[in-house]
Amino acid sequence: GDSVTQMEGPVTLSEEAFLTINCTYTATGYPSLFWYVQYPGEGLQLLLKATKADDKGSNKGFEATYRKETTSFHLEKGSVQVSDSAVYFCALSDAAGGYQKVTFGIGTKLQVIP
Amino acid sequence: DAGVIQSPRHEVTEMGQEVTLRCKPISGHNSLFWYRQTMMRGLELLIYFNNNVPIDDSGMPEDRFSAKMPNASFSTLKIQPSEPRDSAVYFCASSSGPITSSEQYFGPGTRLTVT
Numbered sequence: 001g002d003s004v005t006q007m008e009g010p011v012t013l014s015e016e017a018f019l020t021i022n023c024t025y026t027a028t029g030y031p032s033l034f035w036y037v038q039y040p041g042e043g044l045q046l047l048l049k050a051t052k053a054d055d056k057g058s059n060k061g062f063e064a065t066y067r068k069e070t071t072s073f074h075l076e077k078g079s080v081q082v083s084d085s086a087v088y089f090c091a092l093s094d095a096a097g098g099y100q101k102v103t104f105g106i107g108t109k110l111q112v113i114p
Numbered sequence: 115d116a117g118v119i120q121s122p123r124h125e126v127t128e129m130g131q132e133v134t135l136r137c138k139p140i141s142g143h144n145s146l147f148w149y150r151q152t153m154m155r156g157l158e159l160l161i162y163f164n165n166n167v168p169i170d171d172s173g174m175p176e177d178r179f180s181a182k183m184p185n186a187s188f189s190t191l192k193i194q195p196s197e198p199r200d201s202a203v204y205f206c207a208s209s210s211g212p213i214t215s216s217e218q219y220f221g222p223g224t225r226l227t228v229t
Contacts, residue, residue: 032215043118043205043220044157051215089157093214099162099169100145100214106156 002027006090006105013080013112021075021108023064023090031092033057033066033073038087038107047075047088080112118221120206126227132194135224138187139208147218148181148191149205157205163189196228 006023013019025033032051036044048057053068062077073090090105119138127133139146148160162170166183174181178197183189193200203225207218 030214034217036218041222043207043222044218045220046217049215049217093216095214096170099164100209100216101162101170102147102159102218104157104159 002031002092002094002101002103004090004092004103004105006088006108008106009087009109011108011110013110015082015112015114016079017112019075019077019080019084019110021088021090021110023073023075023105025071025073025090025092025103027071027092027094029094031094033064034091034093035062035064035073035075036089036091036104038089040086044089080110082112082114085110085112118206118208118219120204120221120224122224123222124225124227126229127196128229129197130195131228132192133196133200133226133228135191135204135206135226137189137191137206137221139189139206140219141187143208143210143219144186145209145216146183146189147207147209148189149207150202151205151223152202160191160204193226196226198228201226201228 003026034049035047037047038044048059050057050066056065087107089107121136146163160173161181163183203223205223207220209216209218
């Protein structure tokens, strides 16, 4: 079945540091890939997505490239801010029996300190 | 649009009581998902509706859990009887799916505490 593996946190960085959160996946079909972010006390919200191989999703300075050859979708940001402190979820969406099936990773908590 | 609306935001109940969580999806969305989030197990999909029909309920923990979607604008998740291990944050999400590239929109969640 489908699965998503992402690094366990917490990840603690100083402001303006470079961020990488690794995500790899296993899927039987041709999934779409997502990064969601969850701020304290809130629900998840979409950060970026990519729907086919070599696509790059980007938003708010975050980027991730859909790498089919390495089955990866690593999240990167060149300079993190305190406001980026949150939990980040990698997810894939595949078709199962004609319907959307979404699989989430365990989430990686990011803490950015001033 | 107001986004996905969930009620109540917080619920504290005693073991053995019935609990009903409510969700109003975004207008026009035809897919609805119920998730449970805990520290130990992370985010778990409980049930998925498409066009008000349950498509996948394999994540529903046991018979104490039931979910309904009587129309396109309302869904409930019921736990009867509740147990302390049901304590978690329950999220409802909707999408304009079922295509695989569809984004899910999450509600703010209901924090359930069963004592």
